[in-house]
Amino acid sequence: MQNSQKPFMITRNLDPENQETPIHFINEDLIGGKLFYRRNHFSYPNFVSTFYWLPVGGVVHYPKTFSLKEILGLPPRTIKTVLECAGNKRGFFKPKVFGDQWKKGAISQGSWKGVSLRTLLEYTGIAETAREVIVEGYDFGERTDSNQIHYFSRSLAIDKALHPDTIIAYEYNGEPIPFKHGFPLRLIVPEWYAMASVKWIKKIIVIDYEFKGPFQAVDYVYYPKKDSDEGKFPVTTMGINSTIQQPLDRKILNTGVHILSGIAWTGNGLVTKVEVSVDGGINWSSAQLVNVPERYSCVRWSYKWEVLKTGEYTIMSRAADSAGDEQPKGAMWNRKGYGYNAIDVVRVKVE
Known part of the structure; x- marks a missing residue:
């Protein structure tokens, strides 16, 4: 009889909805919308997408408001990329930090189709003084640190905004983006943590100054010191990372042969190798990369382990990447708990 059980989301919060992908049970290259992790700062927005328009303004030569039909008619670009929440694995920091205690499932991969942001900006032109491009979403709410209402807004430096793979997406895995993941339009910024990939885009503004919105200047900033802002710097590119999917932590195994498996990813180049230790880091062996490394994408890996002793x-x-980065033994502690990428660890008992 075939097993009809299916994995389900792991809830971290209900309002706003924050749920993890059941990453340990995902073997597919592309994760469907129902199992794609959900990270929200506010409740889901309310707007009528039937009359959707996207204004692009600021320090541009020709401000323009694009209809959804116009955007769908522009030259398309499809990007397969992993999106990882900057707080992924926050629950493993020591000492503990405040915030949703994500484990290993605030990460998902899929295929996004849309139009390059660069294409839209070519229609409007940008002034020589332009420094950044703000993308604002329809989601908004009151922040606990200021008791003020803010829309979720992020900016990109001009060079990142003009990269051809920075896209305004309207499809996910060949279908319209699910509402909970940004329908009808979502910014996709490959290589960066997913806070940059603004959902439910409301407007785009080109500016000639440094954006200081709270989700740019307060949140998504590394604060290496507990009691001061000294040494702070922005969260941008994903760190080299890996996750052991099987076996599960604290699992009881029999003696014999077991296939260890997992994923690895980086925001800087390509994953070049994954190594596995079964003795707590004393000895390391190369794992097999199941698929050819691709830019922006996860690599699946496996390792055959024969264990004879209980x-x-x-x-x-x-994991290591083509930029020369390797997962550290310990993650860089920071006050808000971003970018955890320490060597992954599970413990098992063999009987």
């Missing part, structure tokens, strides 16, 4: 074992994985 006892407790610490299994670890670490």
